[in-house]
Each structure stands twice: as structure tokens, then as C-alpha cells.
Amino acid sequence: MDRGRGRRGGTALLLQKATNQLTRRTNERLVLRTIYERSPLSRADVSRLTGLTRTTVSGVVDDLIELGLTEEAGFGPSTGGKAPIMLRVPTDARHTVGVHVDDERISGAVVNLHGEIRQRASAPLRSRDGETAIAGLEALVDRLVGAAERPLLGIGVGAPGLIDTASGVVRWAVNLDWRELPLGERLARRTGLPIRVVNDSQAAAMAEWTFGHHEGASAMIVLKVGWGIGAGIILGGRLYQGDDSGAGEVGHIRVRDDGPSCRCGNRGCLETVAGVRGLLARATDLLASGVRSSLGEGELTLEAVAGAYREEDGLAAQVVMETAMALGRTLGTITGTLDIRDIVVIGPMSALGEGWLAAVRREARRSALPLLAERSTIRFGRLGPDVVELGAAALLMTSELGLVPAA
Amino acid sequence: MDRGRGRRGGTALLLQKATNQLTRRTNERLVLRTIYERSPLSRADVSRLTGLTRTTVSGVVDDLIELGLTEEAGFGPSTGGKAPIMLRVPTDARHTVGVHVDDERISGAVVNLHGEIRQRASAPLRSRDGETAIAGLEALVDRLVGAAERPLLGIGVGAPGLIDTASGVVRWAVNLDWRELPLGERLARRTGLPIRVVNDSQAAAMAEWTFGHHEGASAMIVLKVGWGIGAGIILGGRLYQGDDSGAGEVGHIRVRDDGPSCRCGNRGCLETVAGVRGLLARATDLLASGVRSSLGEGELTLEAVAGAYREEDGLAAQVVMETAMALGRTLGTITGTLDIRDIVVIGPMSALGEGWLAAVRREARRSALPLLAERSTIRFGRLGPDVVELGAAALLMTSELGLVPAA
Numbered sequence: 001m002d003r004g005r006g007r008r009g010g011t012a013l014l015l016q017k018a019t020n021q022l023t024r025r026t027n028e029r030l031v032l033r034t035i036y037e038r039s040p041l042s043r044a045d046v047s048r049l050t051g052l053t054r055t056t057v058s059g060v061v062d063d064l065i066e067l068g069l070t071e072e073a074g075f076g077p078s079t080g081g082k083a084p085i086m087l088r089v090p091t092d093a094r095h096t097v098g099v100h101v102d103d104e105r106i107s108g109a110v111v112n113l114h115g116e117i118r119q120r121a122s123a124p125l126r127s128r129d130g131e132t133a134i135a136g137l138e139a140l141v142d143r144l145v146g147a148a149e150r151p152l153l154g155i156g157v158g159a160p161g162l163i164d165t166a167s168g169v170v171r172w173a174v175n176l177d178w179r180e181l182p183l184g185e186r187l188a189r190r191t192g193l194p195i196r197v198v199n200d201s202q203a204a205a206m207a208e209w210t211f212g213h214h215e216g217a218s219a220m221i222v223l224k225v226g227w228g229i230g231a232g233i234i235l236g237g238r239l240y241q242g243d244d245s246g247a248g249e250v251g252h253i254r255v256r257d258d259g260p261s262c263r264c265g266n267r268g269c270l271e272t273v274a275g276v277r278g279l280l281a282r283a284t285d286l287l288a289s290g291v292r293s294s295l296g297e298g299e300l301t302l303e304a305v306a307g308a309y310r311e312e313d314g315l316a317a318q319v320v321m322e323t324a325m326a327l328g329r330t331l332g333t334i335t336g337t338l339d340i341r342d343i344v345v346i347g348p349m350s351a352l353g354e355g356w357l358a359a360v361r362r363e364a365r366r367s368a369l370p371l372l373a374e375r376s377t378i379r380f381g382r383l384g385p386d387v388v389e390l391g392a393a394a395l396l397m398t399s400e401l402g403l404v405p406a407a
Numbered sequence: 408m409d410r411g412r413g414r415r416g417g418t419a420l421l422l423q424k425a426t427n428q429l430t431r432r433t434n435e436r437l438v439l440r441t442i443y444e445r446s447p448l449s450r451a452d453v454s455r456l457t458g459l460t461r462t463t464v465s466g467v468v469d470d471l472i473e474l475g476l477t478e479e480a481g482f483g484p485s486t487g488g489k490a491p492i493m494l495r496v497p498t499d500a501r502h503t504v505g506v507h508v509d510d511e512r513i514s515g516a517v518v519n520l521h522g523e524i525r526q527r528a529s530a531p532l533r534s535r536d537g538e539t540a541i542a543g544l545e546a547l548v549d550r551l552v553g554a555a556e557r558p559l560l561g562i563g564v565g566a567p568g569l570i571d572t573a574s575g576v577v578r579w580a581v582n583l584d585w586r587e588l589p590l591g592e593r594l595a596r597r598t599g600l601p602i603r604v605v606n607d608s609q610a611a612a613m614a615e616w617t618f619g620h621h622e623g624a625s626a627m628i629v630l631k632v633g634w635g636i637g638a639g640i641i642l643g644g645r646l647y648q649g650d651d652s653g654a655g656e657v658g659h660i661r662v663r664d665d666g667p668s669c670r671c672g673n674r675g676c677l678e679t680v681a682g683v684r685g686l687l688a689r690a691t692d693l694l695a696s697g698v699r700s701s702l703g704e705g706e707l708t709l710e711a712v713a714g715a716y717r718e719e720d721g722l723a724a725q726v727v728m729e730t731a732m733a734l735g736r737t738l739g740t741i742t743g744t745l746d747i748r749d750i751v752v753i754g755p756m757s758a759l760g761e762g763w764l765a766a767v768r769r770e771a772r773r774s775a776l777p778l779l780a781e782r783s784t785i786r787f788g789r790l791g792p793d794v795v796e797l798g799a800a801a802l803l804m805t806s807e808l809g810l811v812p813a814a
Contacts, residue, residue: 162778172778219650231744235642242746243626244782252776253740265777333660333740337638339649369659370672371569371579375651 024060027052029402031060035070035087036113036403042076042084061087068151069093069401089113094401095150098393099141100200100386101125101159103176103227106137108144109386111393113403115211117386119147130178137183138190145191153400154194155187156392158203160228164245165395168197171244174228174252174263196395200224200388201248204381205232206239207391208344210404212382219340222381223250225327225349229271231334232391250334251275255326274326276302276348282319291315306351320352324359331360332367335376346381431467434459436809438467439476442494443520443810449483449491468494475558476500476808496520501808502557505800506548507607507793508532508566510583510634513544515551516793518800520810522618524793526554537585544590545597552598560807561601562594563799565610567635571652572802575604578651581635581659581670603802607631607795608655611788612639613646614798615751617811619789626747629788630657632734632756636678638741639798657741658682662733681733683709683755689726698722713758727759731766738767739774742783753788 027050034049035041041049047057064070071090075083092112099108102125110119121143123136141155161173168184184195198206205222220234229251233240241247251271252264259268260281272278280300287297293315295308308316331343343364345357357380365373383390397403434457441456442448448456454464471477478497482490499519506515509532517526528550530543548562568580575591591602605613612629627641636658640647648654658678659671666675667688679685687707694704700722702715715723738750750771752764764787772780790797804810 162776174776217650233744235647240642243624243748244746244779246746246776246779247744249743249746249776249779250740253743254736254774266773329661330740333657333737334744336656336660337640337654337741337744339651339653339656341650366673367661369569369581369653369656372651372653372656 027056027060028063031057032064032069032089032401033403035064036089039088040073040076040086041088042086044084046087091116092118092150094153095148096153096393096396097141097144097148097155098203098386098389098391099137099144099155099157100203100388100392101133101137101157101173101176102200102388103160106133106140107386107389108140109389109393110144110148111390112150113397115207115383115390115394117389118149119144121147125176130176130181133176133178134181134183134186138187141187141191145193152193153396154196155191156203156395157183157187157195157197158200158388158392159183159197160200160230162244162246162249163197163199165196165198165202165241166245168195170197194396194400196392196399198392198395199230199232199245199248201230202232202239202241202245203391203395204346204387205234205248205344205391206394206398206404207383207387208232208346208381209234209237209239210394210397211390212344217342219338220342220344221334221338221340222344222346223327223331224347225275225345226347227271227276229275229327229347233338233340235340250330253330253333255330270326270330274323274330278326279305279319279323279349282322283315286315286319291318302348302351306353309352309355320356321359323349324352324356325363328360328363328365329367331364331378332373335364335372336368339372341376343376343378344381345378346383346387350380434463434467435470438464439471439496439808440810442471442477443496446495447480447483447493448495449493451491453494498523499525499557501560502555503560503800503803504548504551504555504562505610505793505796505798506544506551506562506564507610507795507799508540508544508564508583509607509795510567513540513547514793514796515547516796516800517551517555518797519557520804522614522790522797522801524796525556526551528554532583537583537588540583540585541588541590541593545594548594548598552600559600560803561603562598563610563802564590564594564602564604565607565795565799566590566604567607567637569651569653569656570604570606572603572605572609572648573652575602577604601803601807603799603806605799605802606637606639606652606655608637609639609646609648609652610798610802611753611794612641612655612798613801613805613811614790614794615639615753615788616641616644616646617801617804618797619751624749626745627749627751628741628745628747629751629753630734630738631754632682632752633754634678634683636682636734636754640745640747642747657737660737660740662737677733677737681730681737685733686712686726686730686756689729690722693722693726698725709755709758713760716759716762727763728766730756731759731763732770735767735770735772736774738771738785739780742771742779743775746779748783750783750785751788752785753790753794757787 047054072085073088076086091114095110098111107122109117162171170178170181184197187195201224208222218237222232231248231250252269255270256268260272261267262269262272294313309320361378454461479492480495483493498521502517514529516524569578577585577588591604594602608631615629625644629639638655638657659676662677663675667679668674669676669679701720716727768785
């Protein structure tokens with residue numbers, strides 16, 4: 001009878017088998033995500049929330065328990081009969097390595113499923129030369145992979161620039177001189193682990209979305225303001241990357257015709273005006289032109305300007321307002337284009353504090369249709385300086401376990 | 408036995424019935440859309456493309472034929488056995504009324520399922536007073552509904568401003584003085600037909616996407632440049648409207664600090680600089696300041712400036728380039744933010760032709776990350792002046808028949 005079937009419907013049988021496996025995997029992901037997001041839940045709760053039958057849920061939960069991805073955790077309240085056994089995803093069931101390649105440092109973290117950091121490591125980025133930077137990155141990854149005490153989902157890397165996440169190729173990292181670098185493939189060959197490479201601001205958006213509590217919204221813009229400026233955009237609960245993974249490259253929007261030249265080849269890019277570099281360059285110019293200030297030329301750092309700004313230094317106030325206005329205008333443009341209410345500002349420039357953010361808000365409001373601008377909120381992020389590492393790790397939680405909806 | 412079931416599982420039975428109806432409706436839409444997009448197809452083709460069984464497809468096709476939404480149209484090529492009967496959606500199976508409320512006119516069309524216009528009507532917008540404008544709109548709708556010779560899917564209205572498509576309320580049409588106007592509800596009560604109200608640029612994007620042949624892309628930006636400026640954004644094959652249906656309100660992006668005041672309450676909005684109004688105001692200023700030109704002050708219209716520009720008039724060239732640069736910069740900003748390759752420019756300013764568009768392209772390229780800007784194409788739309796009517800009609804083809812993926 002088997003042979004008869006084989007002759008008649010071999011392909012059909014294979015297809016059926018593939019379909020069954022796909023269904024099983026889909027169900028596993030659905031059940032795991034439901035428990036992850038809403039735990040503690042009983043098997044009956046999971047059945048109710050997913051629409052799967054009790055039998056299917058029981059089978060899937062057994063598998064997840066065997067994989068260590070679900071555990072039983074005491075009894076829930078009885079609704080008349082026997083008290084139900086509650087389920088949850090063990091916080092440390094899996095770990096992920098998240099790496100942040102910054103302009104000056106490479107930082108990495110071993111992250112658990114709730115965004116808690118279990119290990120850390122970092123190293124200075126000794127050279128902007130591509131190969132030296134990669135060697136440093138590989139050494140750091142080796143250390144973190146070696147240090148991990150739980151099964152690893154994989155490695156997520158957030159780096160500045162234009163990155164093709166599907167292929168893991170860094171197309172162009174303007175500030176790192178990386179071009180067409182197959183970073184994902186190299187790390188995969190080295191470690192044998194799943195790898196996701198993503199733009200740093202896009203990673204940050206994934207982190208704020210996944211671990212930063214977004215309260216029911218389905219869209220969010222995360223603007224990262226440091227030496228570079230970039231945005232990560234969440235639409236419909238997913239990371240939006242655009243046609244070529246370049247969505248959110250707002251740092252190279254032209255904001256000033258006579259602005260400083262940028263490494264990208266254009267002039268007056270937002271990040272040359274409103275980022276740390278723009279802030280310090282402008283302060284230097286004003287000092288040189290004789291504007292009085294408590295700041296000395298030799299000590300011009302973001303921290304020094306932030307301190308002087310808090311002390312109501314006039315020069316500091318002027319440069320801080322100027323950067324805030326350029327940034328606010330760009331945010332107004334983005335609000336007018338995308339109509340997203342929840343706008344999150346993160347990155348080193350956040351050190352300038354609430355006064356700077358208030359100026360950004362004011363200018364954003366003047367730069368878009370009032371009815372749209374009124375409804376948007378511009379706030380600081382809820383995660384700390386590890387936001388890129390966390391977001392890069394969250395990408396693996398998506399690709400490997402389906403815990404966060406995929407792009 | 409029925410009673411026994413009823414007692415035990417009344418709700419379950421109802422749910423099952425609702426689920427069956429939903430499945431049936433989903434299957435009908437899937438089959439109809441498949442035939443619409445890929446016809447002529449045989450029943451076997453439909454089964455293969457949809458993954459539905461032959462029996463299900465046959466049942467659904469019978470229903471669609473009875474509804475007049477599908478017809479048999481000759482025989483396809485035989486693949487050995489009997490030649491299969493081919494199916495298609497009759498072009499005029501349903502009609503839709505599409506209406507475009509412009510700043511100066513209301514235009515309407517009866518549109519078939521392939522975007523062909525069967526009837527037209529239009530009327531001047533005699534007053535910007537809300538009630539007078541609505542009365543004119545209602546009269547036009549009555550005429551078109553009366554003139555329709557096929558079953559109508561409903562009425563789609565594209566109007567300028569911030570419109571909540573879900574509720575059919577015009578939140579704020581800056582140039583029409585409409586505020587919180589429940590247009591959808593009024594038209595529904597008057598006609599008894601399904602109504603969709605949408606921003607005019609969003610409607611135009613739906614039209615270019617549905618009827619303009621987009622060749623496999625999944626995203627598109629349609630920029631409408633006339634007295635007002637607005638964009639419609641297609642993402643993932645669907646109209647993207649944002650948190651408050653305001654996506655694409657780029658006309659009120661601030662582009663010039665010292666720019667003209669805008670009816671929205673801000674200054675220097677893109678549409679006051681780069682739209683028809685900005686073009687003519689700038690030409691008037693230059694003439695008044697003594698710049699020589701073949702243009703006379705009394706005859707300043709878009710057509711006159713376009714003509715003078717073609718004749719290489721210096722003043723015309725200057726104002727055309729200035730508007731192109733403001734527009735190009737905004738497009739660069741949008742490209743940098745969204746990373747969408749296919750950018751379509753439509754609207755009255757298209758009369759300025761290829762020279763203007765080339766200047767828009769140049770400036771857009773200078774205003775975004777080169778690697779992103781290089782890949783985007785900026786082109787004129789493929790549909791004529793009826794683009795808003797067509798897009799408003801396409802919305803009904805989505806909501807009523809599922810022929811185009813919904814937002």
C-alpha cells in the first residue's frame with residue numbers, strides 16, 4: 001500500500017510532510033510567543049489565546065518543555081476545578097550575543113530573553129581600517145561566545161551605515177570606511193552560529209520596541225543622536241528597513257547649504273550640524289570668533305558643553321539651541337511624512353537633557369502640520385547605553401524563536 | 408440531536424458558522440483577486456495559484472459567475488486532455504464612483520474594474536464655505552450615481568487635507584476650511600452606498616499603484632504637486648496612512664524660515680515655496696523687482712510660466728529651478744528616511760516638464776546618502792489628470808471586493 005501511494009502521490013506526500021512540519025513550527029512559535037508575552041499562562045489560557053486545540057497546545061508545550069524553552073511554575077487560581085499548572089519562558093532559557101560597533105569602541109553583551117545583560121566585554125576600535133576593525137570584532141565575539149553559560153541563539157551585530165540585513169553585508173559604513181563587507185558570512189563561518197547584522201539605529205529601535213514598553217502603539221521612531229545620527233522605524237509592530245535596508249538614514253539629510261562637508265561626499269548633512277561633531281565644531285568657531293564663555297578651547301567635549309549649558313553659559317546655550325533646531329526640524333519632516341506619534345530620542349546627545357529636548361520638540365512642532373505635530377510625543381528612550389547590543393540580540397529572538405514579529 | 412447539540416455547544420456552533428462564512432468570504436476574495444490579476448486562467452490554474460482544492464475553487468467560481476464577477480471566456484491551450492475553459496473578471500462587472508475635490512473644482516467619474524472611465528461630471532467649487540461645497544459635492548454624486556449603468560461598489564472621495572479614512576471624517580482640509588466634517592457618514596446616509604473618503608495624494612498613490620504598472624516593486628511614493636503638495640506612500644503593496652491617516656502631509660514641511668505664511672498657521676511650508684502658488688508669487692516678486700522677462704505681470708499663470716520656461720526665458724528658468732530645488736530636497740529627505748526607490752511625481756506642476764524633473768532629481772540626489780539616492784528613480788506618473796478619481800475608486804475595489812490589498 002505504501003508503494004502504491006508512493007507511485008501515485010510521491011510529491012504530494014512530500015509536500016504534505018513539509019506542510020505538516022511548517023504547521024508544527026508555526027504552532028510552536030505561536031505558543032512560545034504567547035507564553036513569552038503573557039505569562040504566567042495555563043495550557044487552557046494558551047489554547048484560548050491562540051485558537052489552537054487543547055490537544056495541540058499540550059503537544060507543543062511538551063516539546064517546548066523538552067527544549068527548555070518553557071517551564072511549569074506553580075499553580076494558577078482555580079476556577080472551580082483543579083488549580084491549573086502555569087507556564088512561563090525561563091528568563092535564561094537561551095542567551096544571545098549582541099554587539100555594538102561604534103565609531104570608537106566595540107561593545108558586546110550576553111543577553112537573556114528578557115533583555116537582561118549577563119556578561120559584558122568591550123574593546124577600543126584601534127583603527128578605522130576595515131581589517132583591523134574586523135579582527136577586533138572577531139576577538140570580542142570569541143570572548144563572549146566562550147563566556148556564554150547557556151545555549152546561544154546566535155550573534156547580532158549593530159553597526160553604523162548602510163547594511164543589507166538579509167545578506168549580512170555592510171554596504172557602506174561612512175564613518176568606518178567599510179564597503180561591501182560580508183560581515184555576516186565571516187562571523188557565521190567563524191562561529192557556526194546564526195548571525196544578524198543590522199544598522200545600529202535600527203537595532204536601537206528593535207530594543208526600545210521589544211524591551212522598552214511601548215504601550216499598545218504599533219509604530220515608533222527611534223532617533224539616535226551621537227557623532228552620527230540615524231533613525232530606526234517600527235511600522236505595524238515590525239522593524240521597517242526599506243527597499244535596500246537603508247530606511248532611517250536621516251543623518252545624511254541635507255539641512256544646510258553652506259554646512260560642513262561630510263564624509264559621505266555631500267555638504268551640510270544633518271549629522272555634521274546637529275550631532276556631537278556639529279556641536280563641538282560650532283562651539284570652537286564661536287570661541288575663536290571671541291564669544292565669551294566659561295568653556296576653554298582645550299576642553300571642548302560633549303560633557304563640558306553639557307555642563308556649561310546646565311550652568312547657563314551663553315555660548316553653550318546658543319550651540320545647544322542651534323543643534324536642537326536642526327534636529328527638531330528634521331523630526332518635524334519625519335512626522336509630516338510618516339505620521340507616527342511615538343518618537344524616542346537616544347544616544348550621547350541625550351546628555352544635554354530636558355532643555356535640549358524641549359527645544360527639539362518646539363522646533364518639530366513648528367515644522368509640520370500642527371494637527372499632526374500636536375499629537376506626537378518626543379521623549380527620551382527607556383533603555384541605557386546598551387540599547388544597540390540589546391536590539392541586535394532581539395533580532396535573533398525574532399529570527400530564531402519568533403518572539404518578536406519579524407520585519 | 409439538534410437540541411442536544413444546541414444545549415451543549417450553541418455558541419460553538421454559531422462560532423463555527425461564522426468561521427465557515429469567513430473562510431468562504433476569504434476564499435471568494437482570494438479566487439476573485441487571482442483571476443483579476445492573472446486572467447485568463449482555468450479553474451486548475453486558480454487551484455494551483457491559490458492552494459485551494461479543485462472542488463473548493465469550482466464552488467467559489469460558480470458563486471462568482473452567479474454574482475457576475477467572473478465569466479467564462481473561451482478555451483485555453485490543451486495540455487494533452489480536453490482544452491480548459493478560461494475565466495476572467497468582466498471589465499464592467501461593477502462600477503465605482505470616484506470623486507476628486509480639488510481647491511477649485513469637484514470632478515467625478517464612473518470607473519470600471521480596470522480603471523477605465525465610463526462617465527464623467529464636474530462642477531466648479533463655488534465657495535470654500537463648507538456647506539456650499541458639500542451641497543455641490545452631493546449634487547455631483549447624485550448625478551453620477553444616477554448615470555451609472557452597472558451595479559455600483561460604492562463611492563470613493565479624494566480630498567485635500569487630513570482625513571480619517573476609517574471614520575470618513577475630514578479632520579482638516581487646510582485649503583477648503585473643512586474641519587471635523589463627517590463627509591463619509593453624510594454621503595452614506597444620502598446614497599445608501601459604501602463610502603471611502605481619503606486624502607487626495609493617498610488616492611493618487613492608490614491609482615498609480617493599482618492601474619499604473621509598478622513592475623514588481625512593493626513600495627512607491629507618489630508626490631502630487633499643484634497648489635498644494637502631498638504624498639501618498641505605498642509600503643508592502645498597501646497604502647500606508649500612519650497613526651492618524653496623516654502620512655504624506657509633506658506640503659507642510661518647513662523648508663524656509665523666512666518663507667511665506669501658510670494657511671496652516673506656520674511659515675515657509677513646502678507648498679508655499681514649491682507649489683504653483685510659490686512659483687507664481689516668486690515670479691511676481693522678481694518682475695516687481697525689475698527682472699526682465701517675456702512674462703507680463705497680468706498674465707502670470709502656471710501655463711504662461713511653463714511656456715516662457717520652454718522658450719528659455721531667464722526669469723522663468725530661475726523660478727522653475729528654485730521650486731525644483733525645494734522639492735528635490737524634500738524628496739531627498741523622504742528617500743533618506745524611507746529608502747523607497749520608486750518615486751512618482753504627478754499634478755499640475757508636471758506641466759513644467761522634463762527640465763524641471765531633472766532639476767528635482769539632481770537636488771534629491773544631493774540631499775540624501777549617495778548610495779541610497781543613486782538607486783531611486785524619480786519619474787512622472789503614468790495616469791492622466793483623473794488620477795485621484797481613479798484612486799478613490801480603487802479604494803472601493805479593495806474594501807468591497809478585495810481586488811487590491813487593503814491598508
